[in-house]
Amino acid sequence: MNNIYKKNFLIILFFTFIFSISVAISSVQAQISDFGDIDIIFLEISPENPRPQELVRASIESFSIDLDRASQITWLINGIVIDRGVGVKEVTFNVGNLGSRSVVEVIVQSIERGAINKSVTIRPTEVDLLWQADSYTPPLYKGKALPSSDAEITAIAIPQFINSNGRKLKISELIFTWEKDGKILNRESGRGKDTIKIRGPKTFRQTVIRAYVSSADSALQGRGYALISPVSPKIIFYENDPILGIKYEKAIINIFNLLNKEVMITAHPYFFSSQERTNSDFDYSWKVDGSKVSSSPDDESSIVLRQAGKGEGAAKIAFSIQNVNKILQSAQSSFSVIFGGAREDIPFNF
Structure with missing residues (x-):
C-alpha cells in the first residue's frame, strides 16, 4: 500500500513540475512578445505645441537600429519631400497658420529591418497667459498692477484653437490644466476653467504658472506660461x-x-x-x-x-x-x- 501511495505522489509531483515549467515558458514568451510592440523609431517635435508660423525641429532616434548606417533617411511634410540623405536625423521647418495641419513623416531605409516609417500630425495653436496682481494702483494708472511679496494674483489663459472645419473653439469646449511651480492644481483645472487665483511668491523668489489647454478629443493642444517675480512696494x-x-x-x-x-x-x-x-x-x-x-x-x-x-x-x-x-x-x-x-x-x- 505504501508503494502505491509513493507512486501516486511521484506522479502528482511530476505533473506539477511539468505544469510549472509550462507556465514559466508561457510567461517568458508573453514578456518577449511585449518587446515586439515597442517603437523602433522615436520621432520628437520641438516645441511640442508650436504656435502659428513657428520654427519647428523634428528629430529621430532609435535603440533598435543604427540610424547612422541607414542607406537613406527621407523627410516629408504633407507628402512633399523636404530633405533626404544619409544620416539626416533632424530637419527644421515652419508650421502653418491657425487651423492648418502639417503631417511630418520620416522614412528610414535601415540595414536591420528594411524600410521603417514614422509620422506625426502638427496642428498649430496659440495660448496667451495674462496675469495681474490684486494690488493697489491709483485711478487711471496706465501700468500693470504688480505683485509684492505674497500678493494674490489672477491669471487668465486666452487660447486660439481652430479645428479642421475652420471654427474657433469656445472656452467651454476646452479643457484647462493649471500648474504652479511644477505642481498641478487639480481643483482649479477642468473644462472651461480659463482663470485662476493664486498666491504669488515671497520676496527673492519666483513663481512659474503654466496652462495646458486641449480640445475634448485632444486633437488640438497648446500651452502658455508666465514667470512671476515679486517687486518691492x-x-x-x-x-x-x-x-x-x-x-x-x-x-x-x-x-x-x-x-x-x-x-x-x-x-x-x-x-x-x-x-x-x-x-x-x-x-x-x-x-x-x-x-x-x-x-x-x-x-x-x-x-x-x-x-x-x-x-x-x-x-x-x-x-x-x-x-x-x-x-x-x-x-x-x-x-x-x-x-x-x-x-x-x-x-x-x-
Missing part, C-alpha cells in the same frame, strides 16, 4: 488739492515747494495687497524731522501741513506703511518741504 506722494483733487499728473519727488499756507499731501501705497488706498490691515506712520505726528483725521494716508509763523526754512516729511498680515509688505519714503530759499527748520501745525 513703494510710496508715491501727491498734492491733494481741495478743489482739483489729487494731482496725479505730478508726483512729489524729493522736494515740494509750499506756495500756500496750507497743503494736504497724500501717500499712495503702490503694489500693496489692497484695492483701496487705505486699509485696516495697514499700519501708517507719519514723521516730521524724525518726530511722529498725526495724520489727517479722515485719511491715515494723508497729512495736512500748515505754516505756524513767518519765515523761511525746510522740514523733512517721512511716511511708512506696514501690512500687518503680510510682514514682507512694507515701504517707507520721504521728501522735503521748502519755504522760501532757506534750509532751516521751521515749525508746523498738523
